[in-house]
Amino acid sequence: MMQKRKVVWDLCSGLGGWTESFAQSDWVVIRIEINPALEYVPFTRIWDIHDWMDWIDDLPHPDLIVASPPCEEFSIADPNKDRNDRMENPEKYPELEIALENVRTCLDIIDYIKPEWWVLENVRGAVRYFKKYIPKLKPHKQAIGPKQHQQFFLWGNFPHIMMKPNFTHAKCDNRTAQERALIPFEISFELKRAIENHVRITRWA
Numbered sequence: 001m002m003q004k005r006k007v008v009w010d011l012c013s014g015l016g017g018w019t020e021s022f023a024q025s026d027w028v029v030i031r032i033e034i035n036p037a038l039e040y041v042p043f044t045r046i047w048d049i050h051d052w053m054d055w056i057d058d059l060p061h062p063d064l065i066v067a068s069p070p071c072e073e074f075s076i077a078d079p080n081k082d083r084n085d086r087m088e089n090p091e092k093y094p095e096l097e098i099a100l101e102n103v104r105t106c107l108d109i110i111d112y113i114k115p116e117w118w119v120l121e122n123v124r125g126a127v128r129y130f131k132k133y134i135p136k137l138k139p140h141k142q143a144i145g146p147k148q149h150q151q152f153f154l155w156g157n158f159p160h161i162m163m164k165p166n167f168t169h170a171k172c173d174n175r176t177a178q179e180r181a182l183i184p185f186e187i188s189f190e191l192k193r194a195i196e197n198h199v200r201i202t203r204w205a
Contacts, residue, residue: 005026005027005028006064007027007028007030007062007063008029008030009030009031009032009059009066009115010030010031010032010065011032011049011065011066011067011106012032012034012049012069012070012102012106013041014033014038014178014182015038015041015178015179015181016042016043017182017188018066018068018183018187018188018191019043019066020185022188022192023043025192027192028060029042029043030045030059030060030062031043031044031045032045032049033045034046034047034048038178049102049106050101050105052105052108052109056112056113063117064115064116064118064119064158065109065113065115065117066118066121067106067109067110067119067120068120069099070177071122071125071126071181072099072177073095073096073098074099074122074125074129075123075125083125087128087129087132090129100133100134103122103137107120107137117157117159117195118156118158119155120137120156121152121153121155121183122153122155124153126153127140127153137155138155142154142161144163144187145167145169151169152169152183159194159195160194161187161191161194162190163186163187163190164186
């Protein structure tokens with residue numbers, strides 16, 4: 001009997017890095033992105049996540065949802081930002097409020113769909129914002145990168161992602177915002193492997 005293909009949704013998908021390894025396998029990949037300049041990225045639908053009630057029931061139910069809402073407003077890389085004031089008074093910074101709302105919307109979609117697995121990714125600077133302003137989001141589950149310079153912070157329900165000990169990733173400043181935000185293929189690959197291995201183990205348990 002033919003096995004049903006698994007489905008992954010990629011919210012705020014950008015260049016599609018989160019789901020690249022899935023796209024190269026037998027998974028059904030659905031990427032949701034608002035930037036029309038990225039319509040050429042395979043499997044991308046130019047939709048607004050905030051309008052999710054308009055389209056969500058027309059898609060196949062996902063086994064996995066990954067999300068990488070834009071991180072610029074949470075980043076600690078810009079020394080000109082008053083991080084303490086932004087933290088205490090986010091209403092003074094409309095773009096920061098939008099960034100937080102993007103995260104809440106991704107979580108609303110996840111809560112509505114209730115997939116077996118989900119992962120939300122962002123930068124180190126997001127940790128304290130999420131802790132204070134998105135209390136339903138539990139502490140991050142995994143940080144990826146060298147201990148002194150962890151770059152990818154993950155929240156969600158997913159098996160531990162086993163990266164190679166020497167894994168590093170450089171985010172060059174001369175890249176576009178989409179290129180800097182691209183999830184490395186290695187992380188996509190190891191997430192897919194962790195989920196598939198967990199499913200196999202569970203099936204024989």
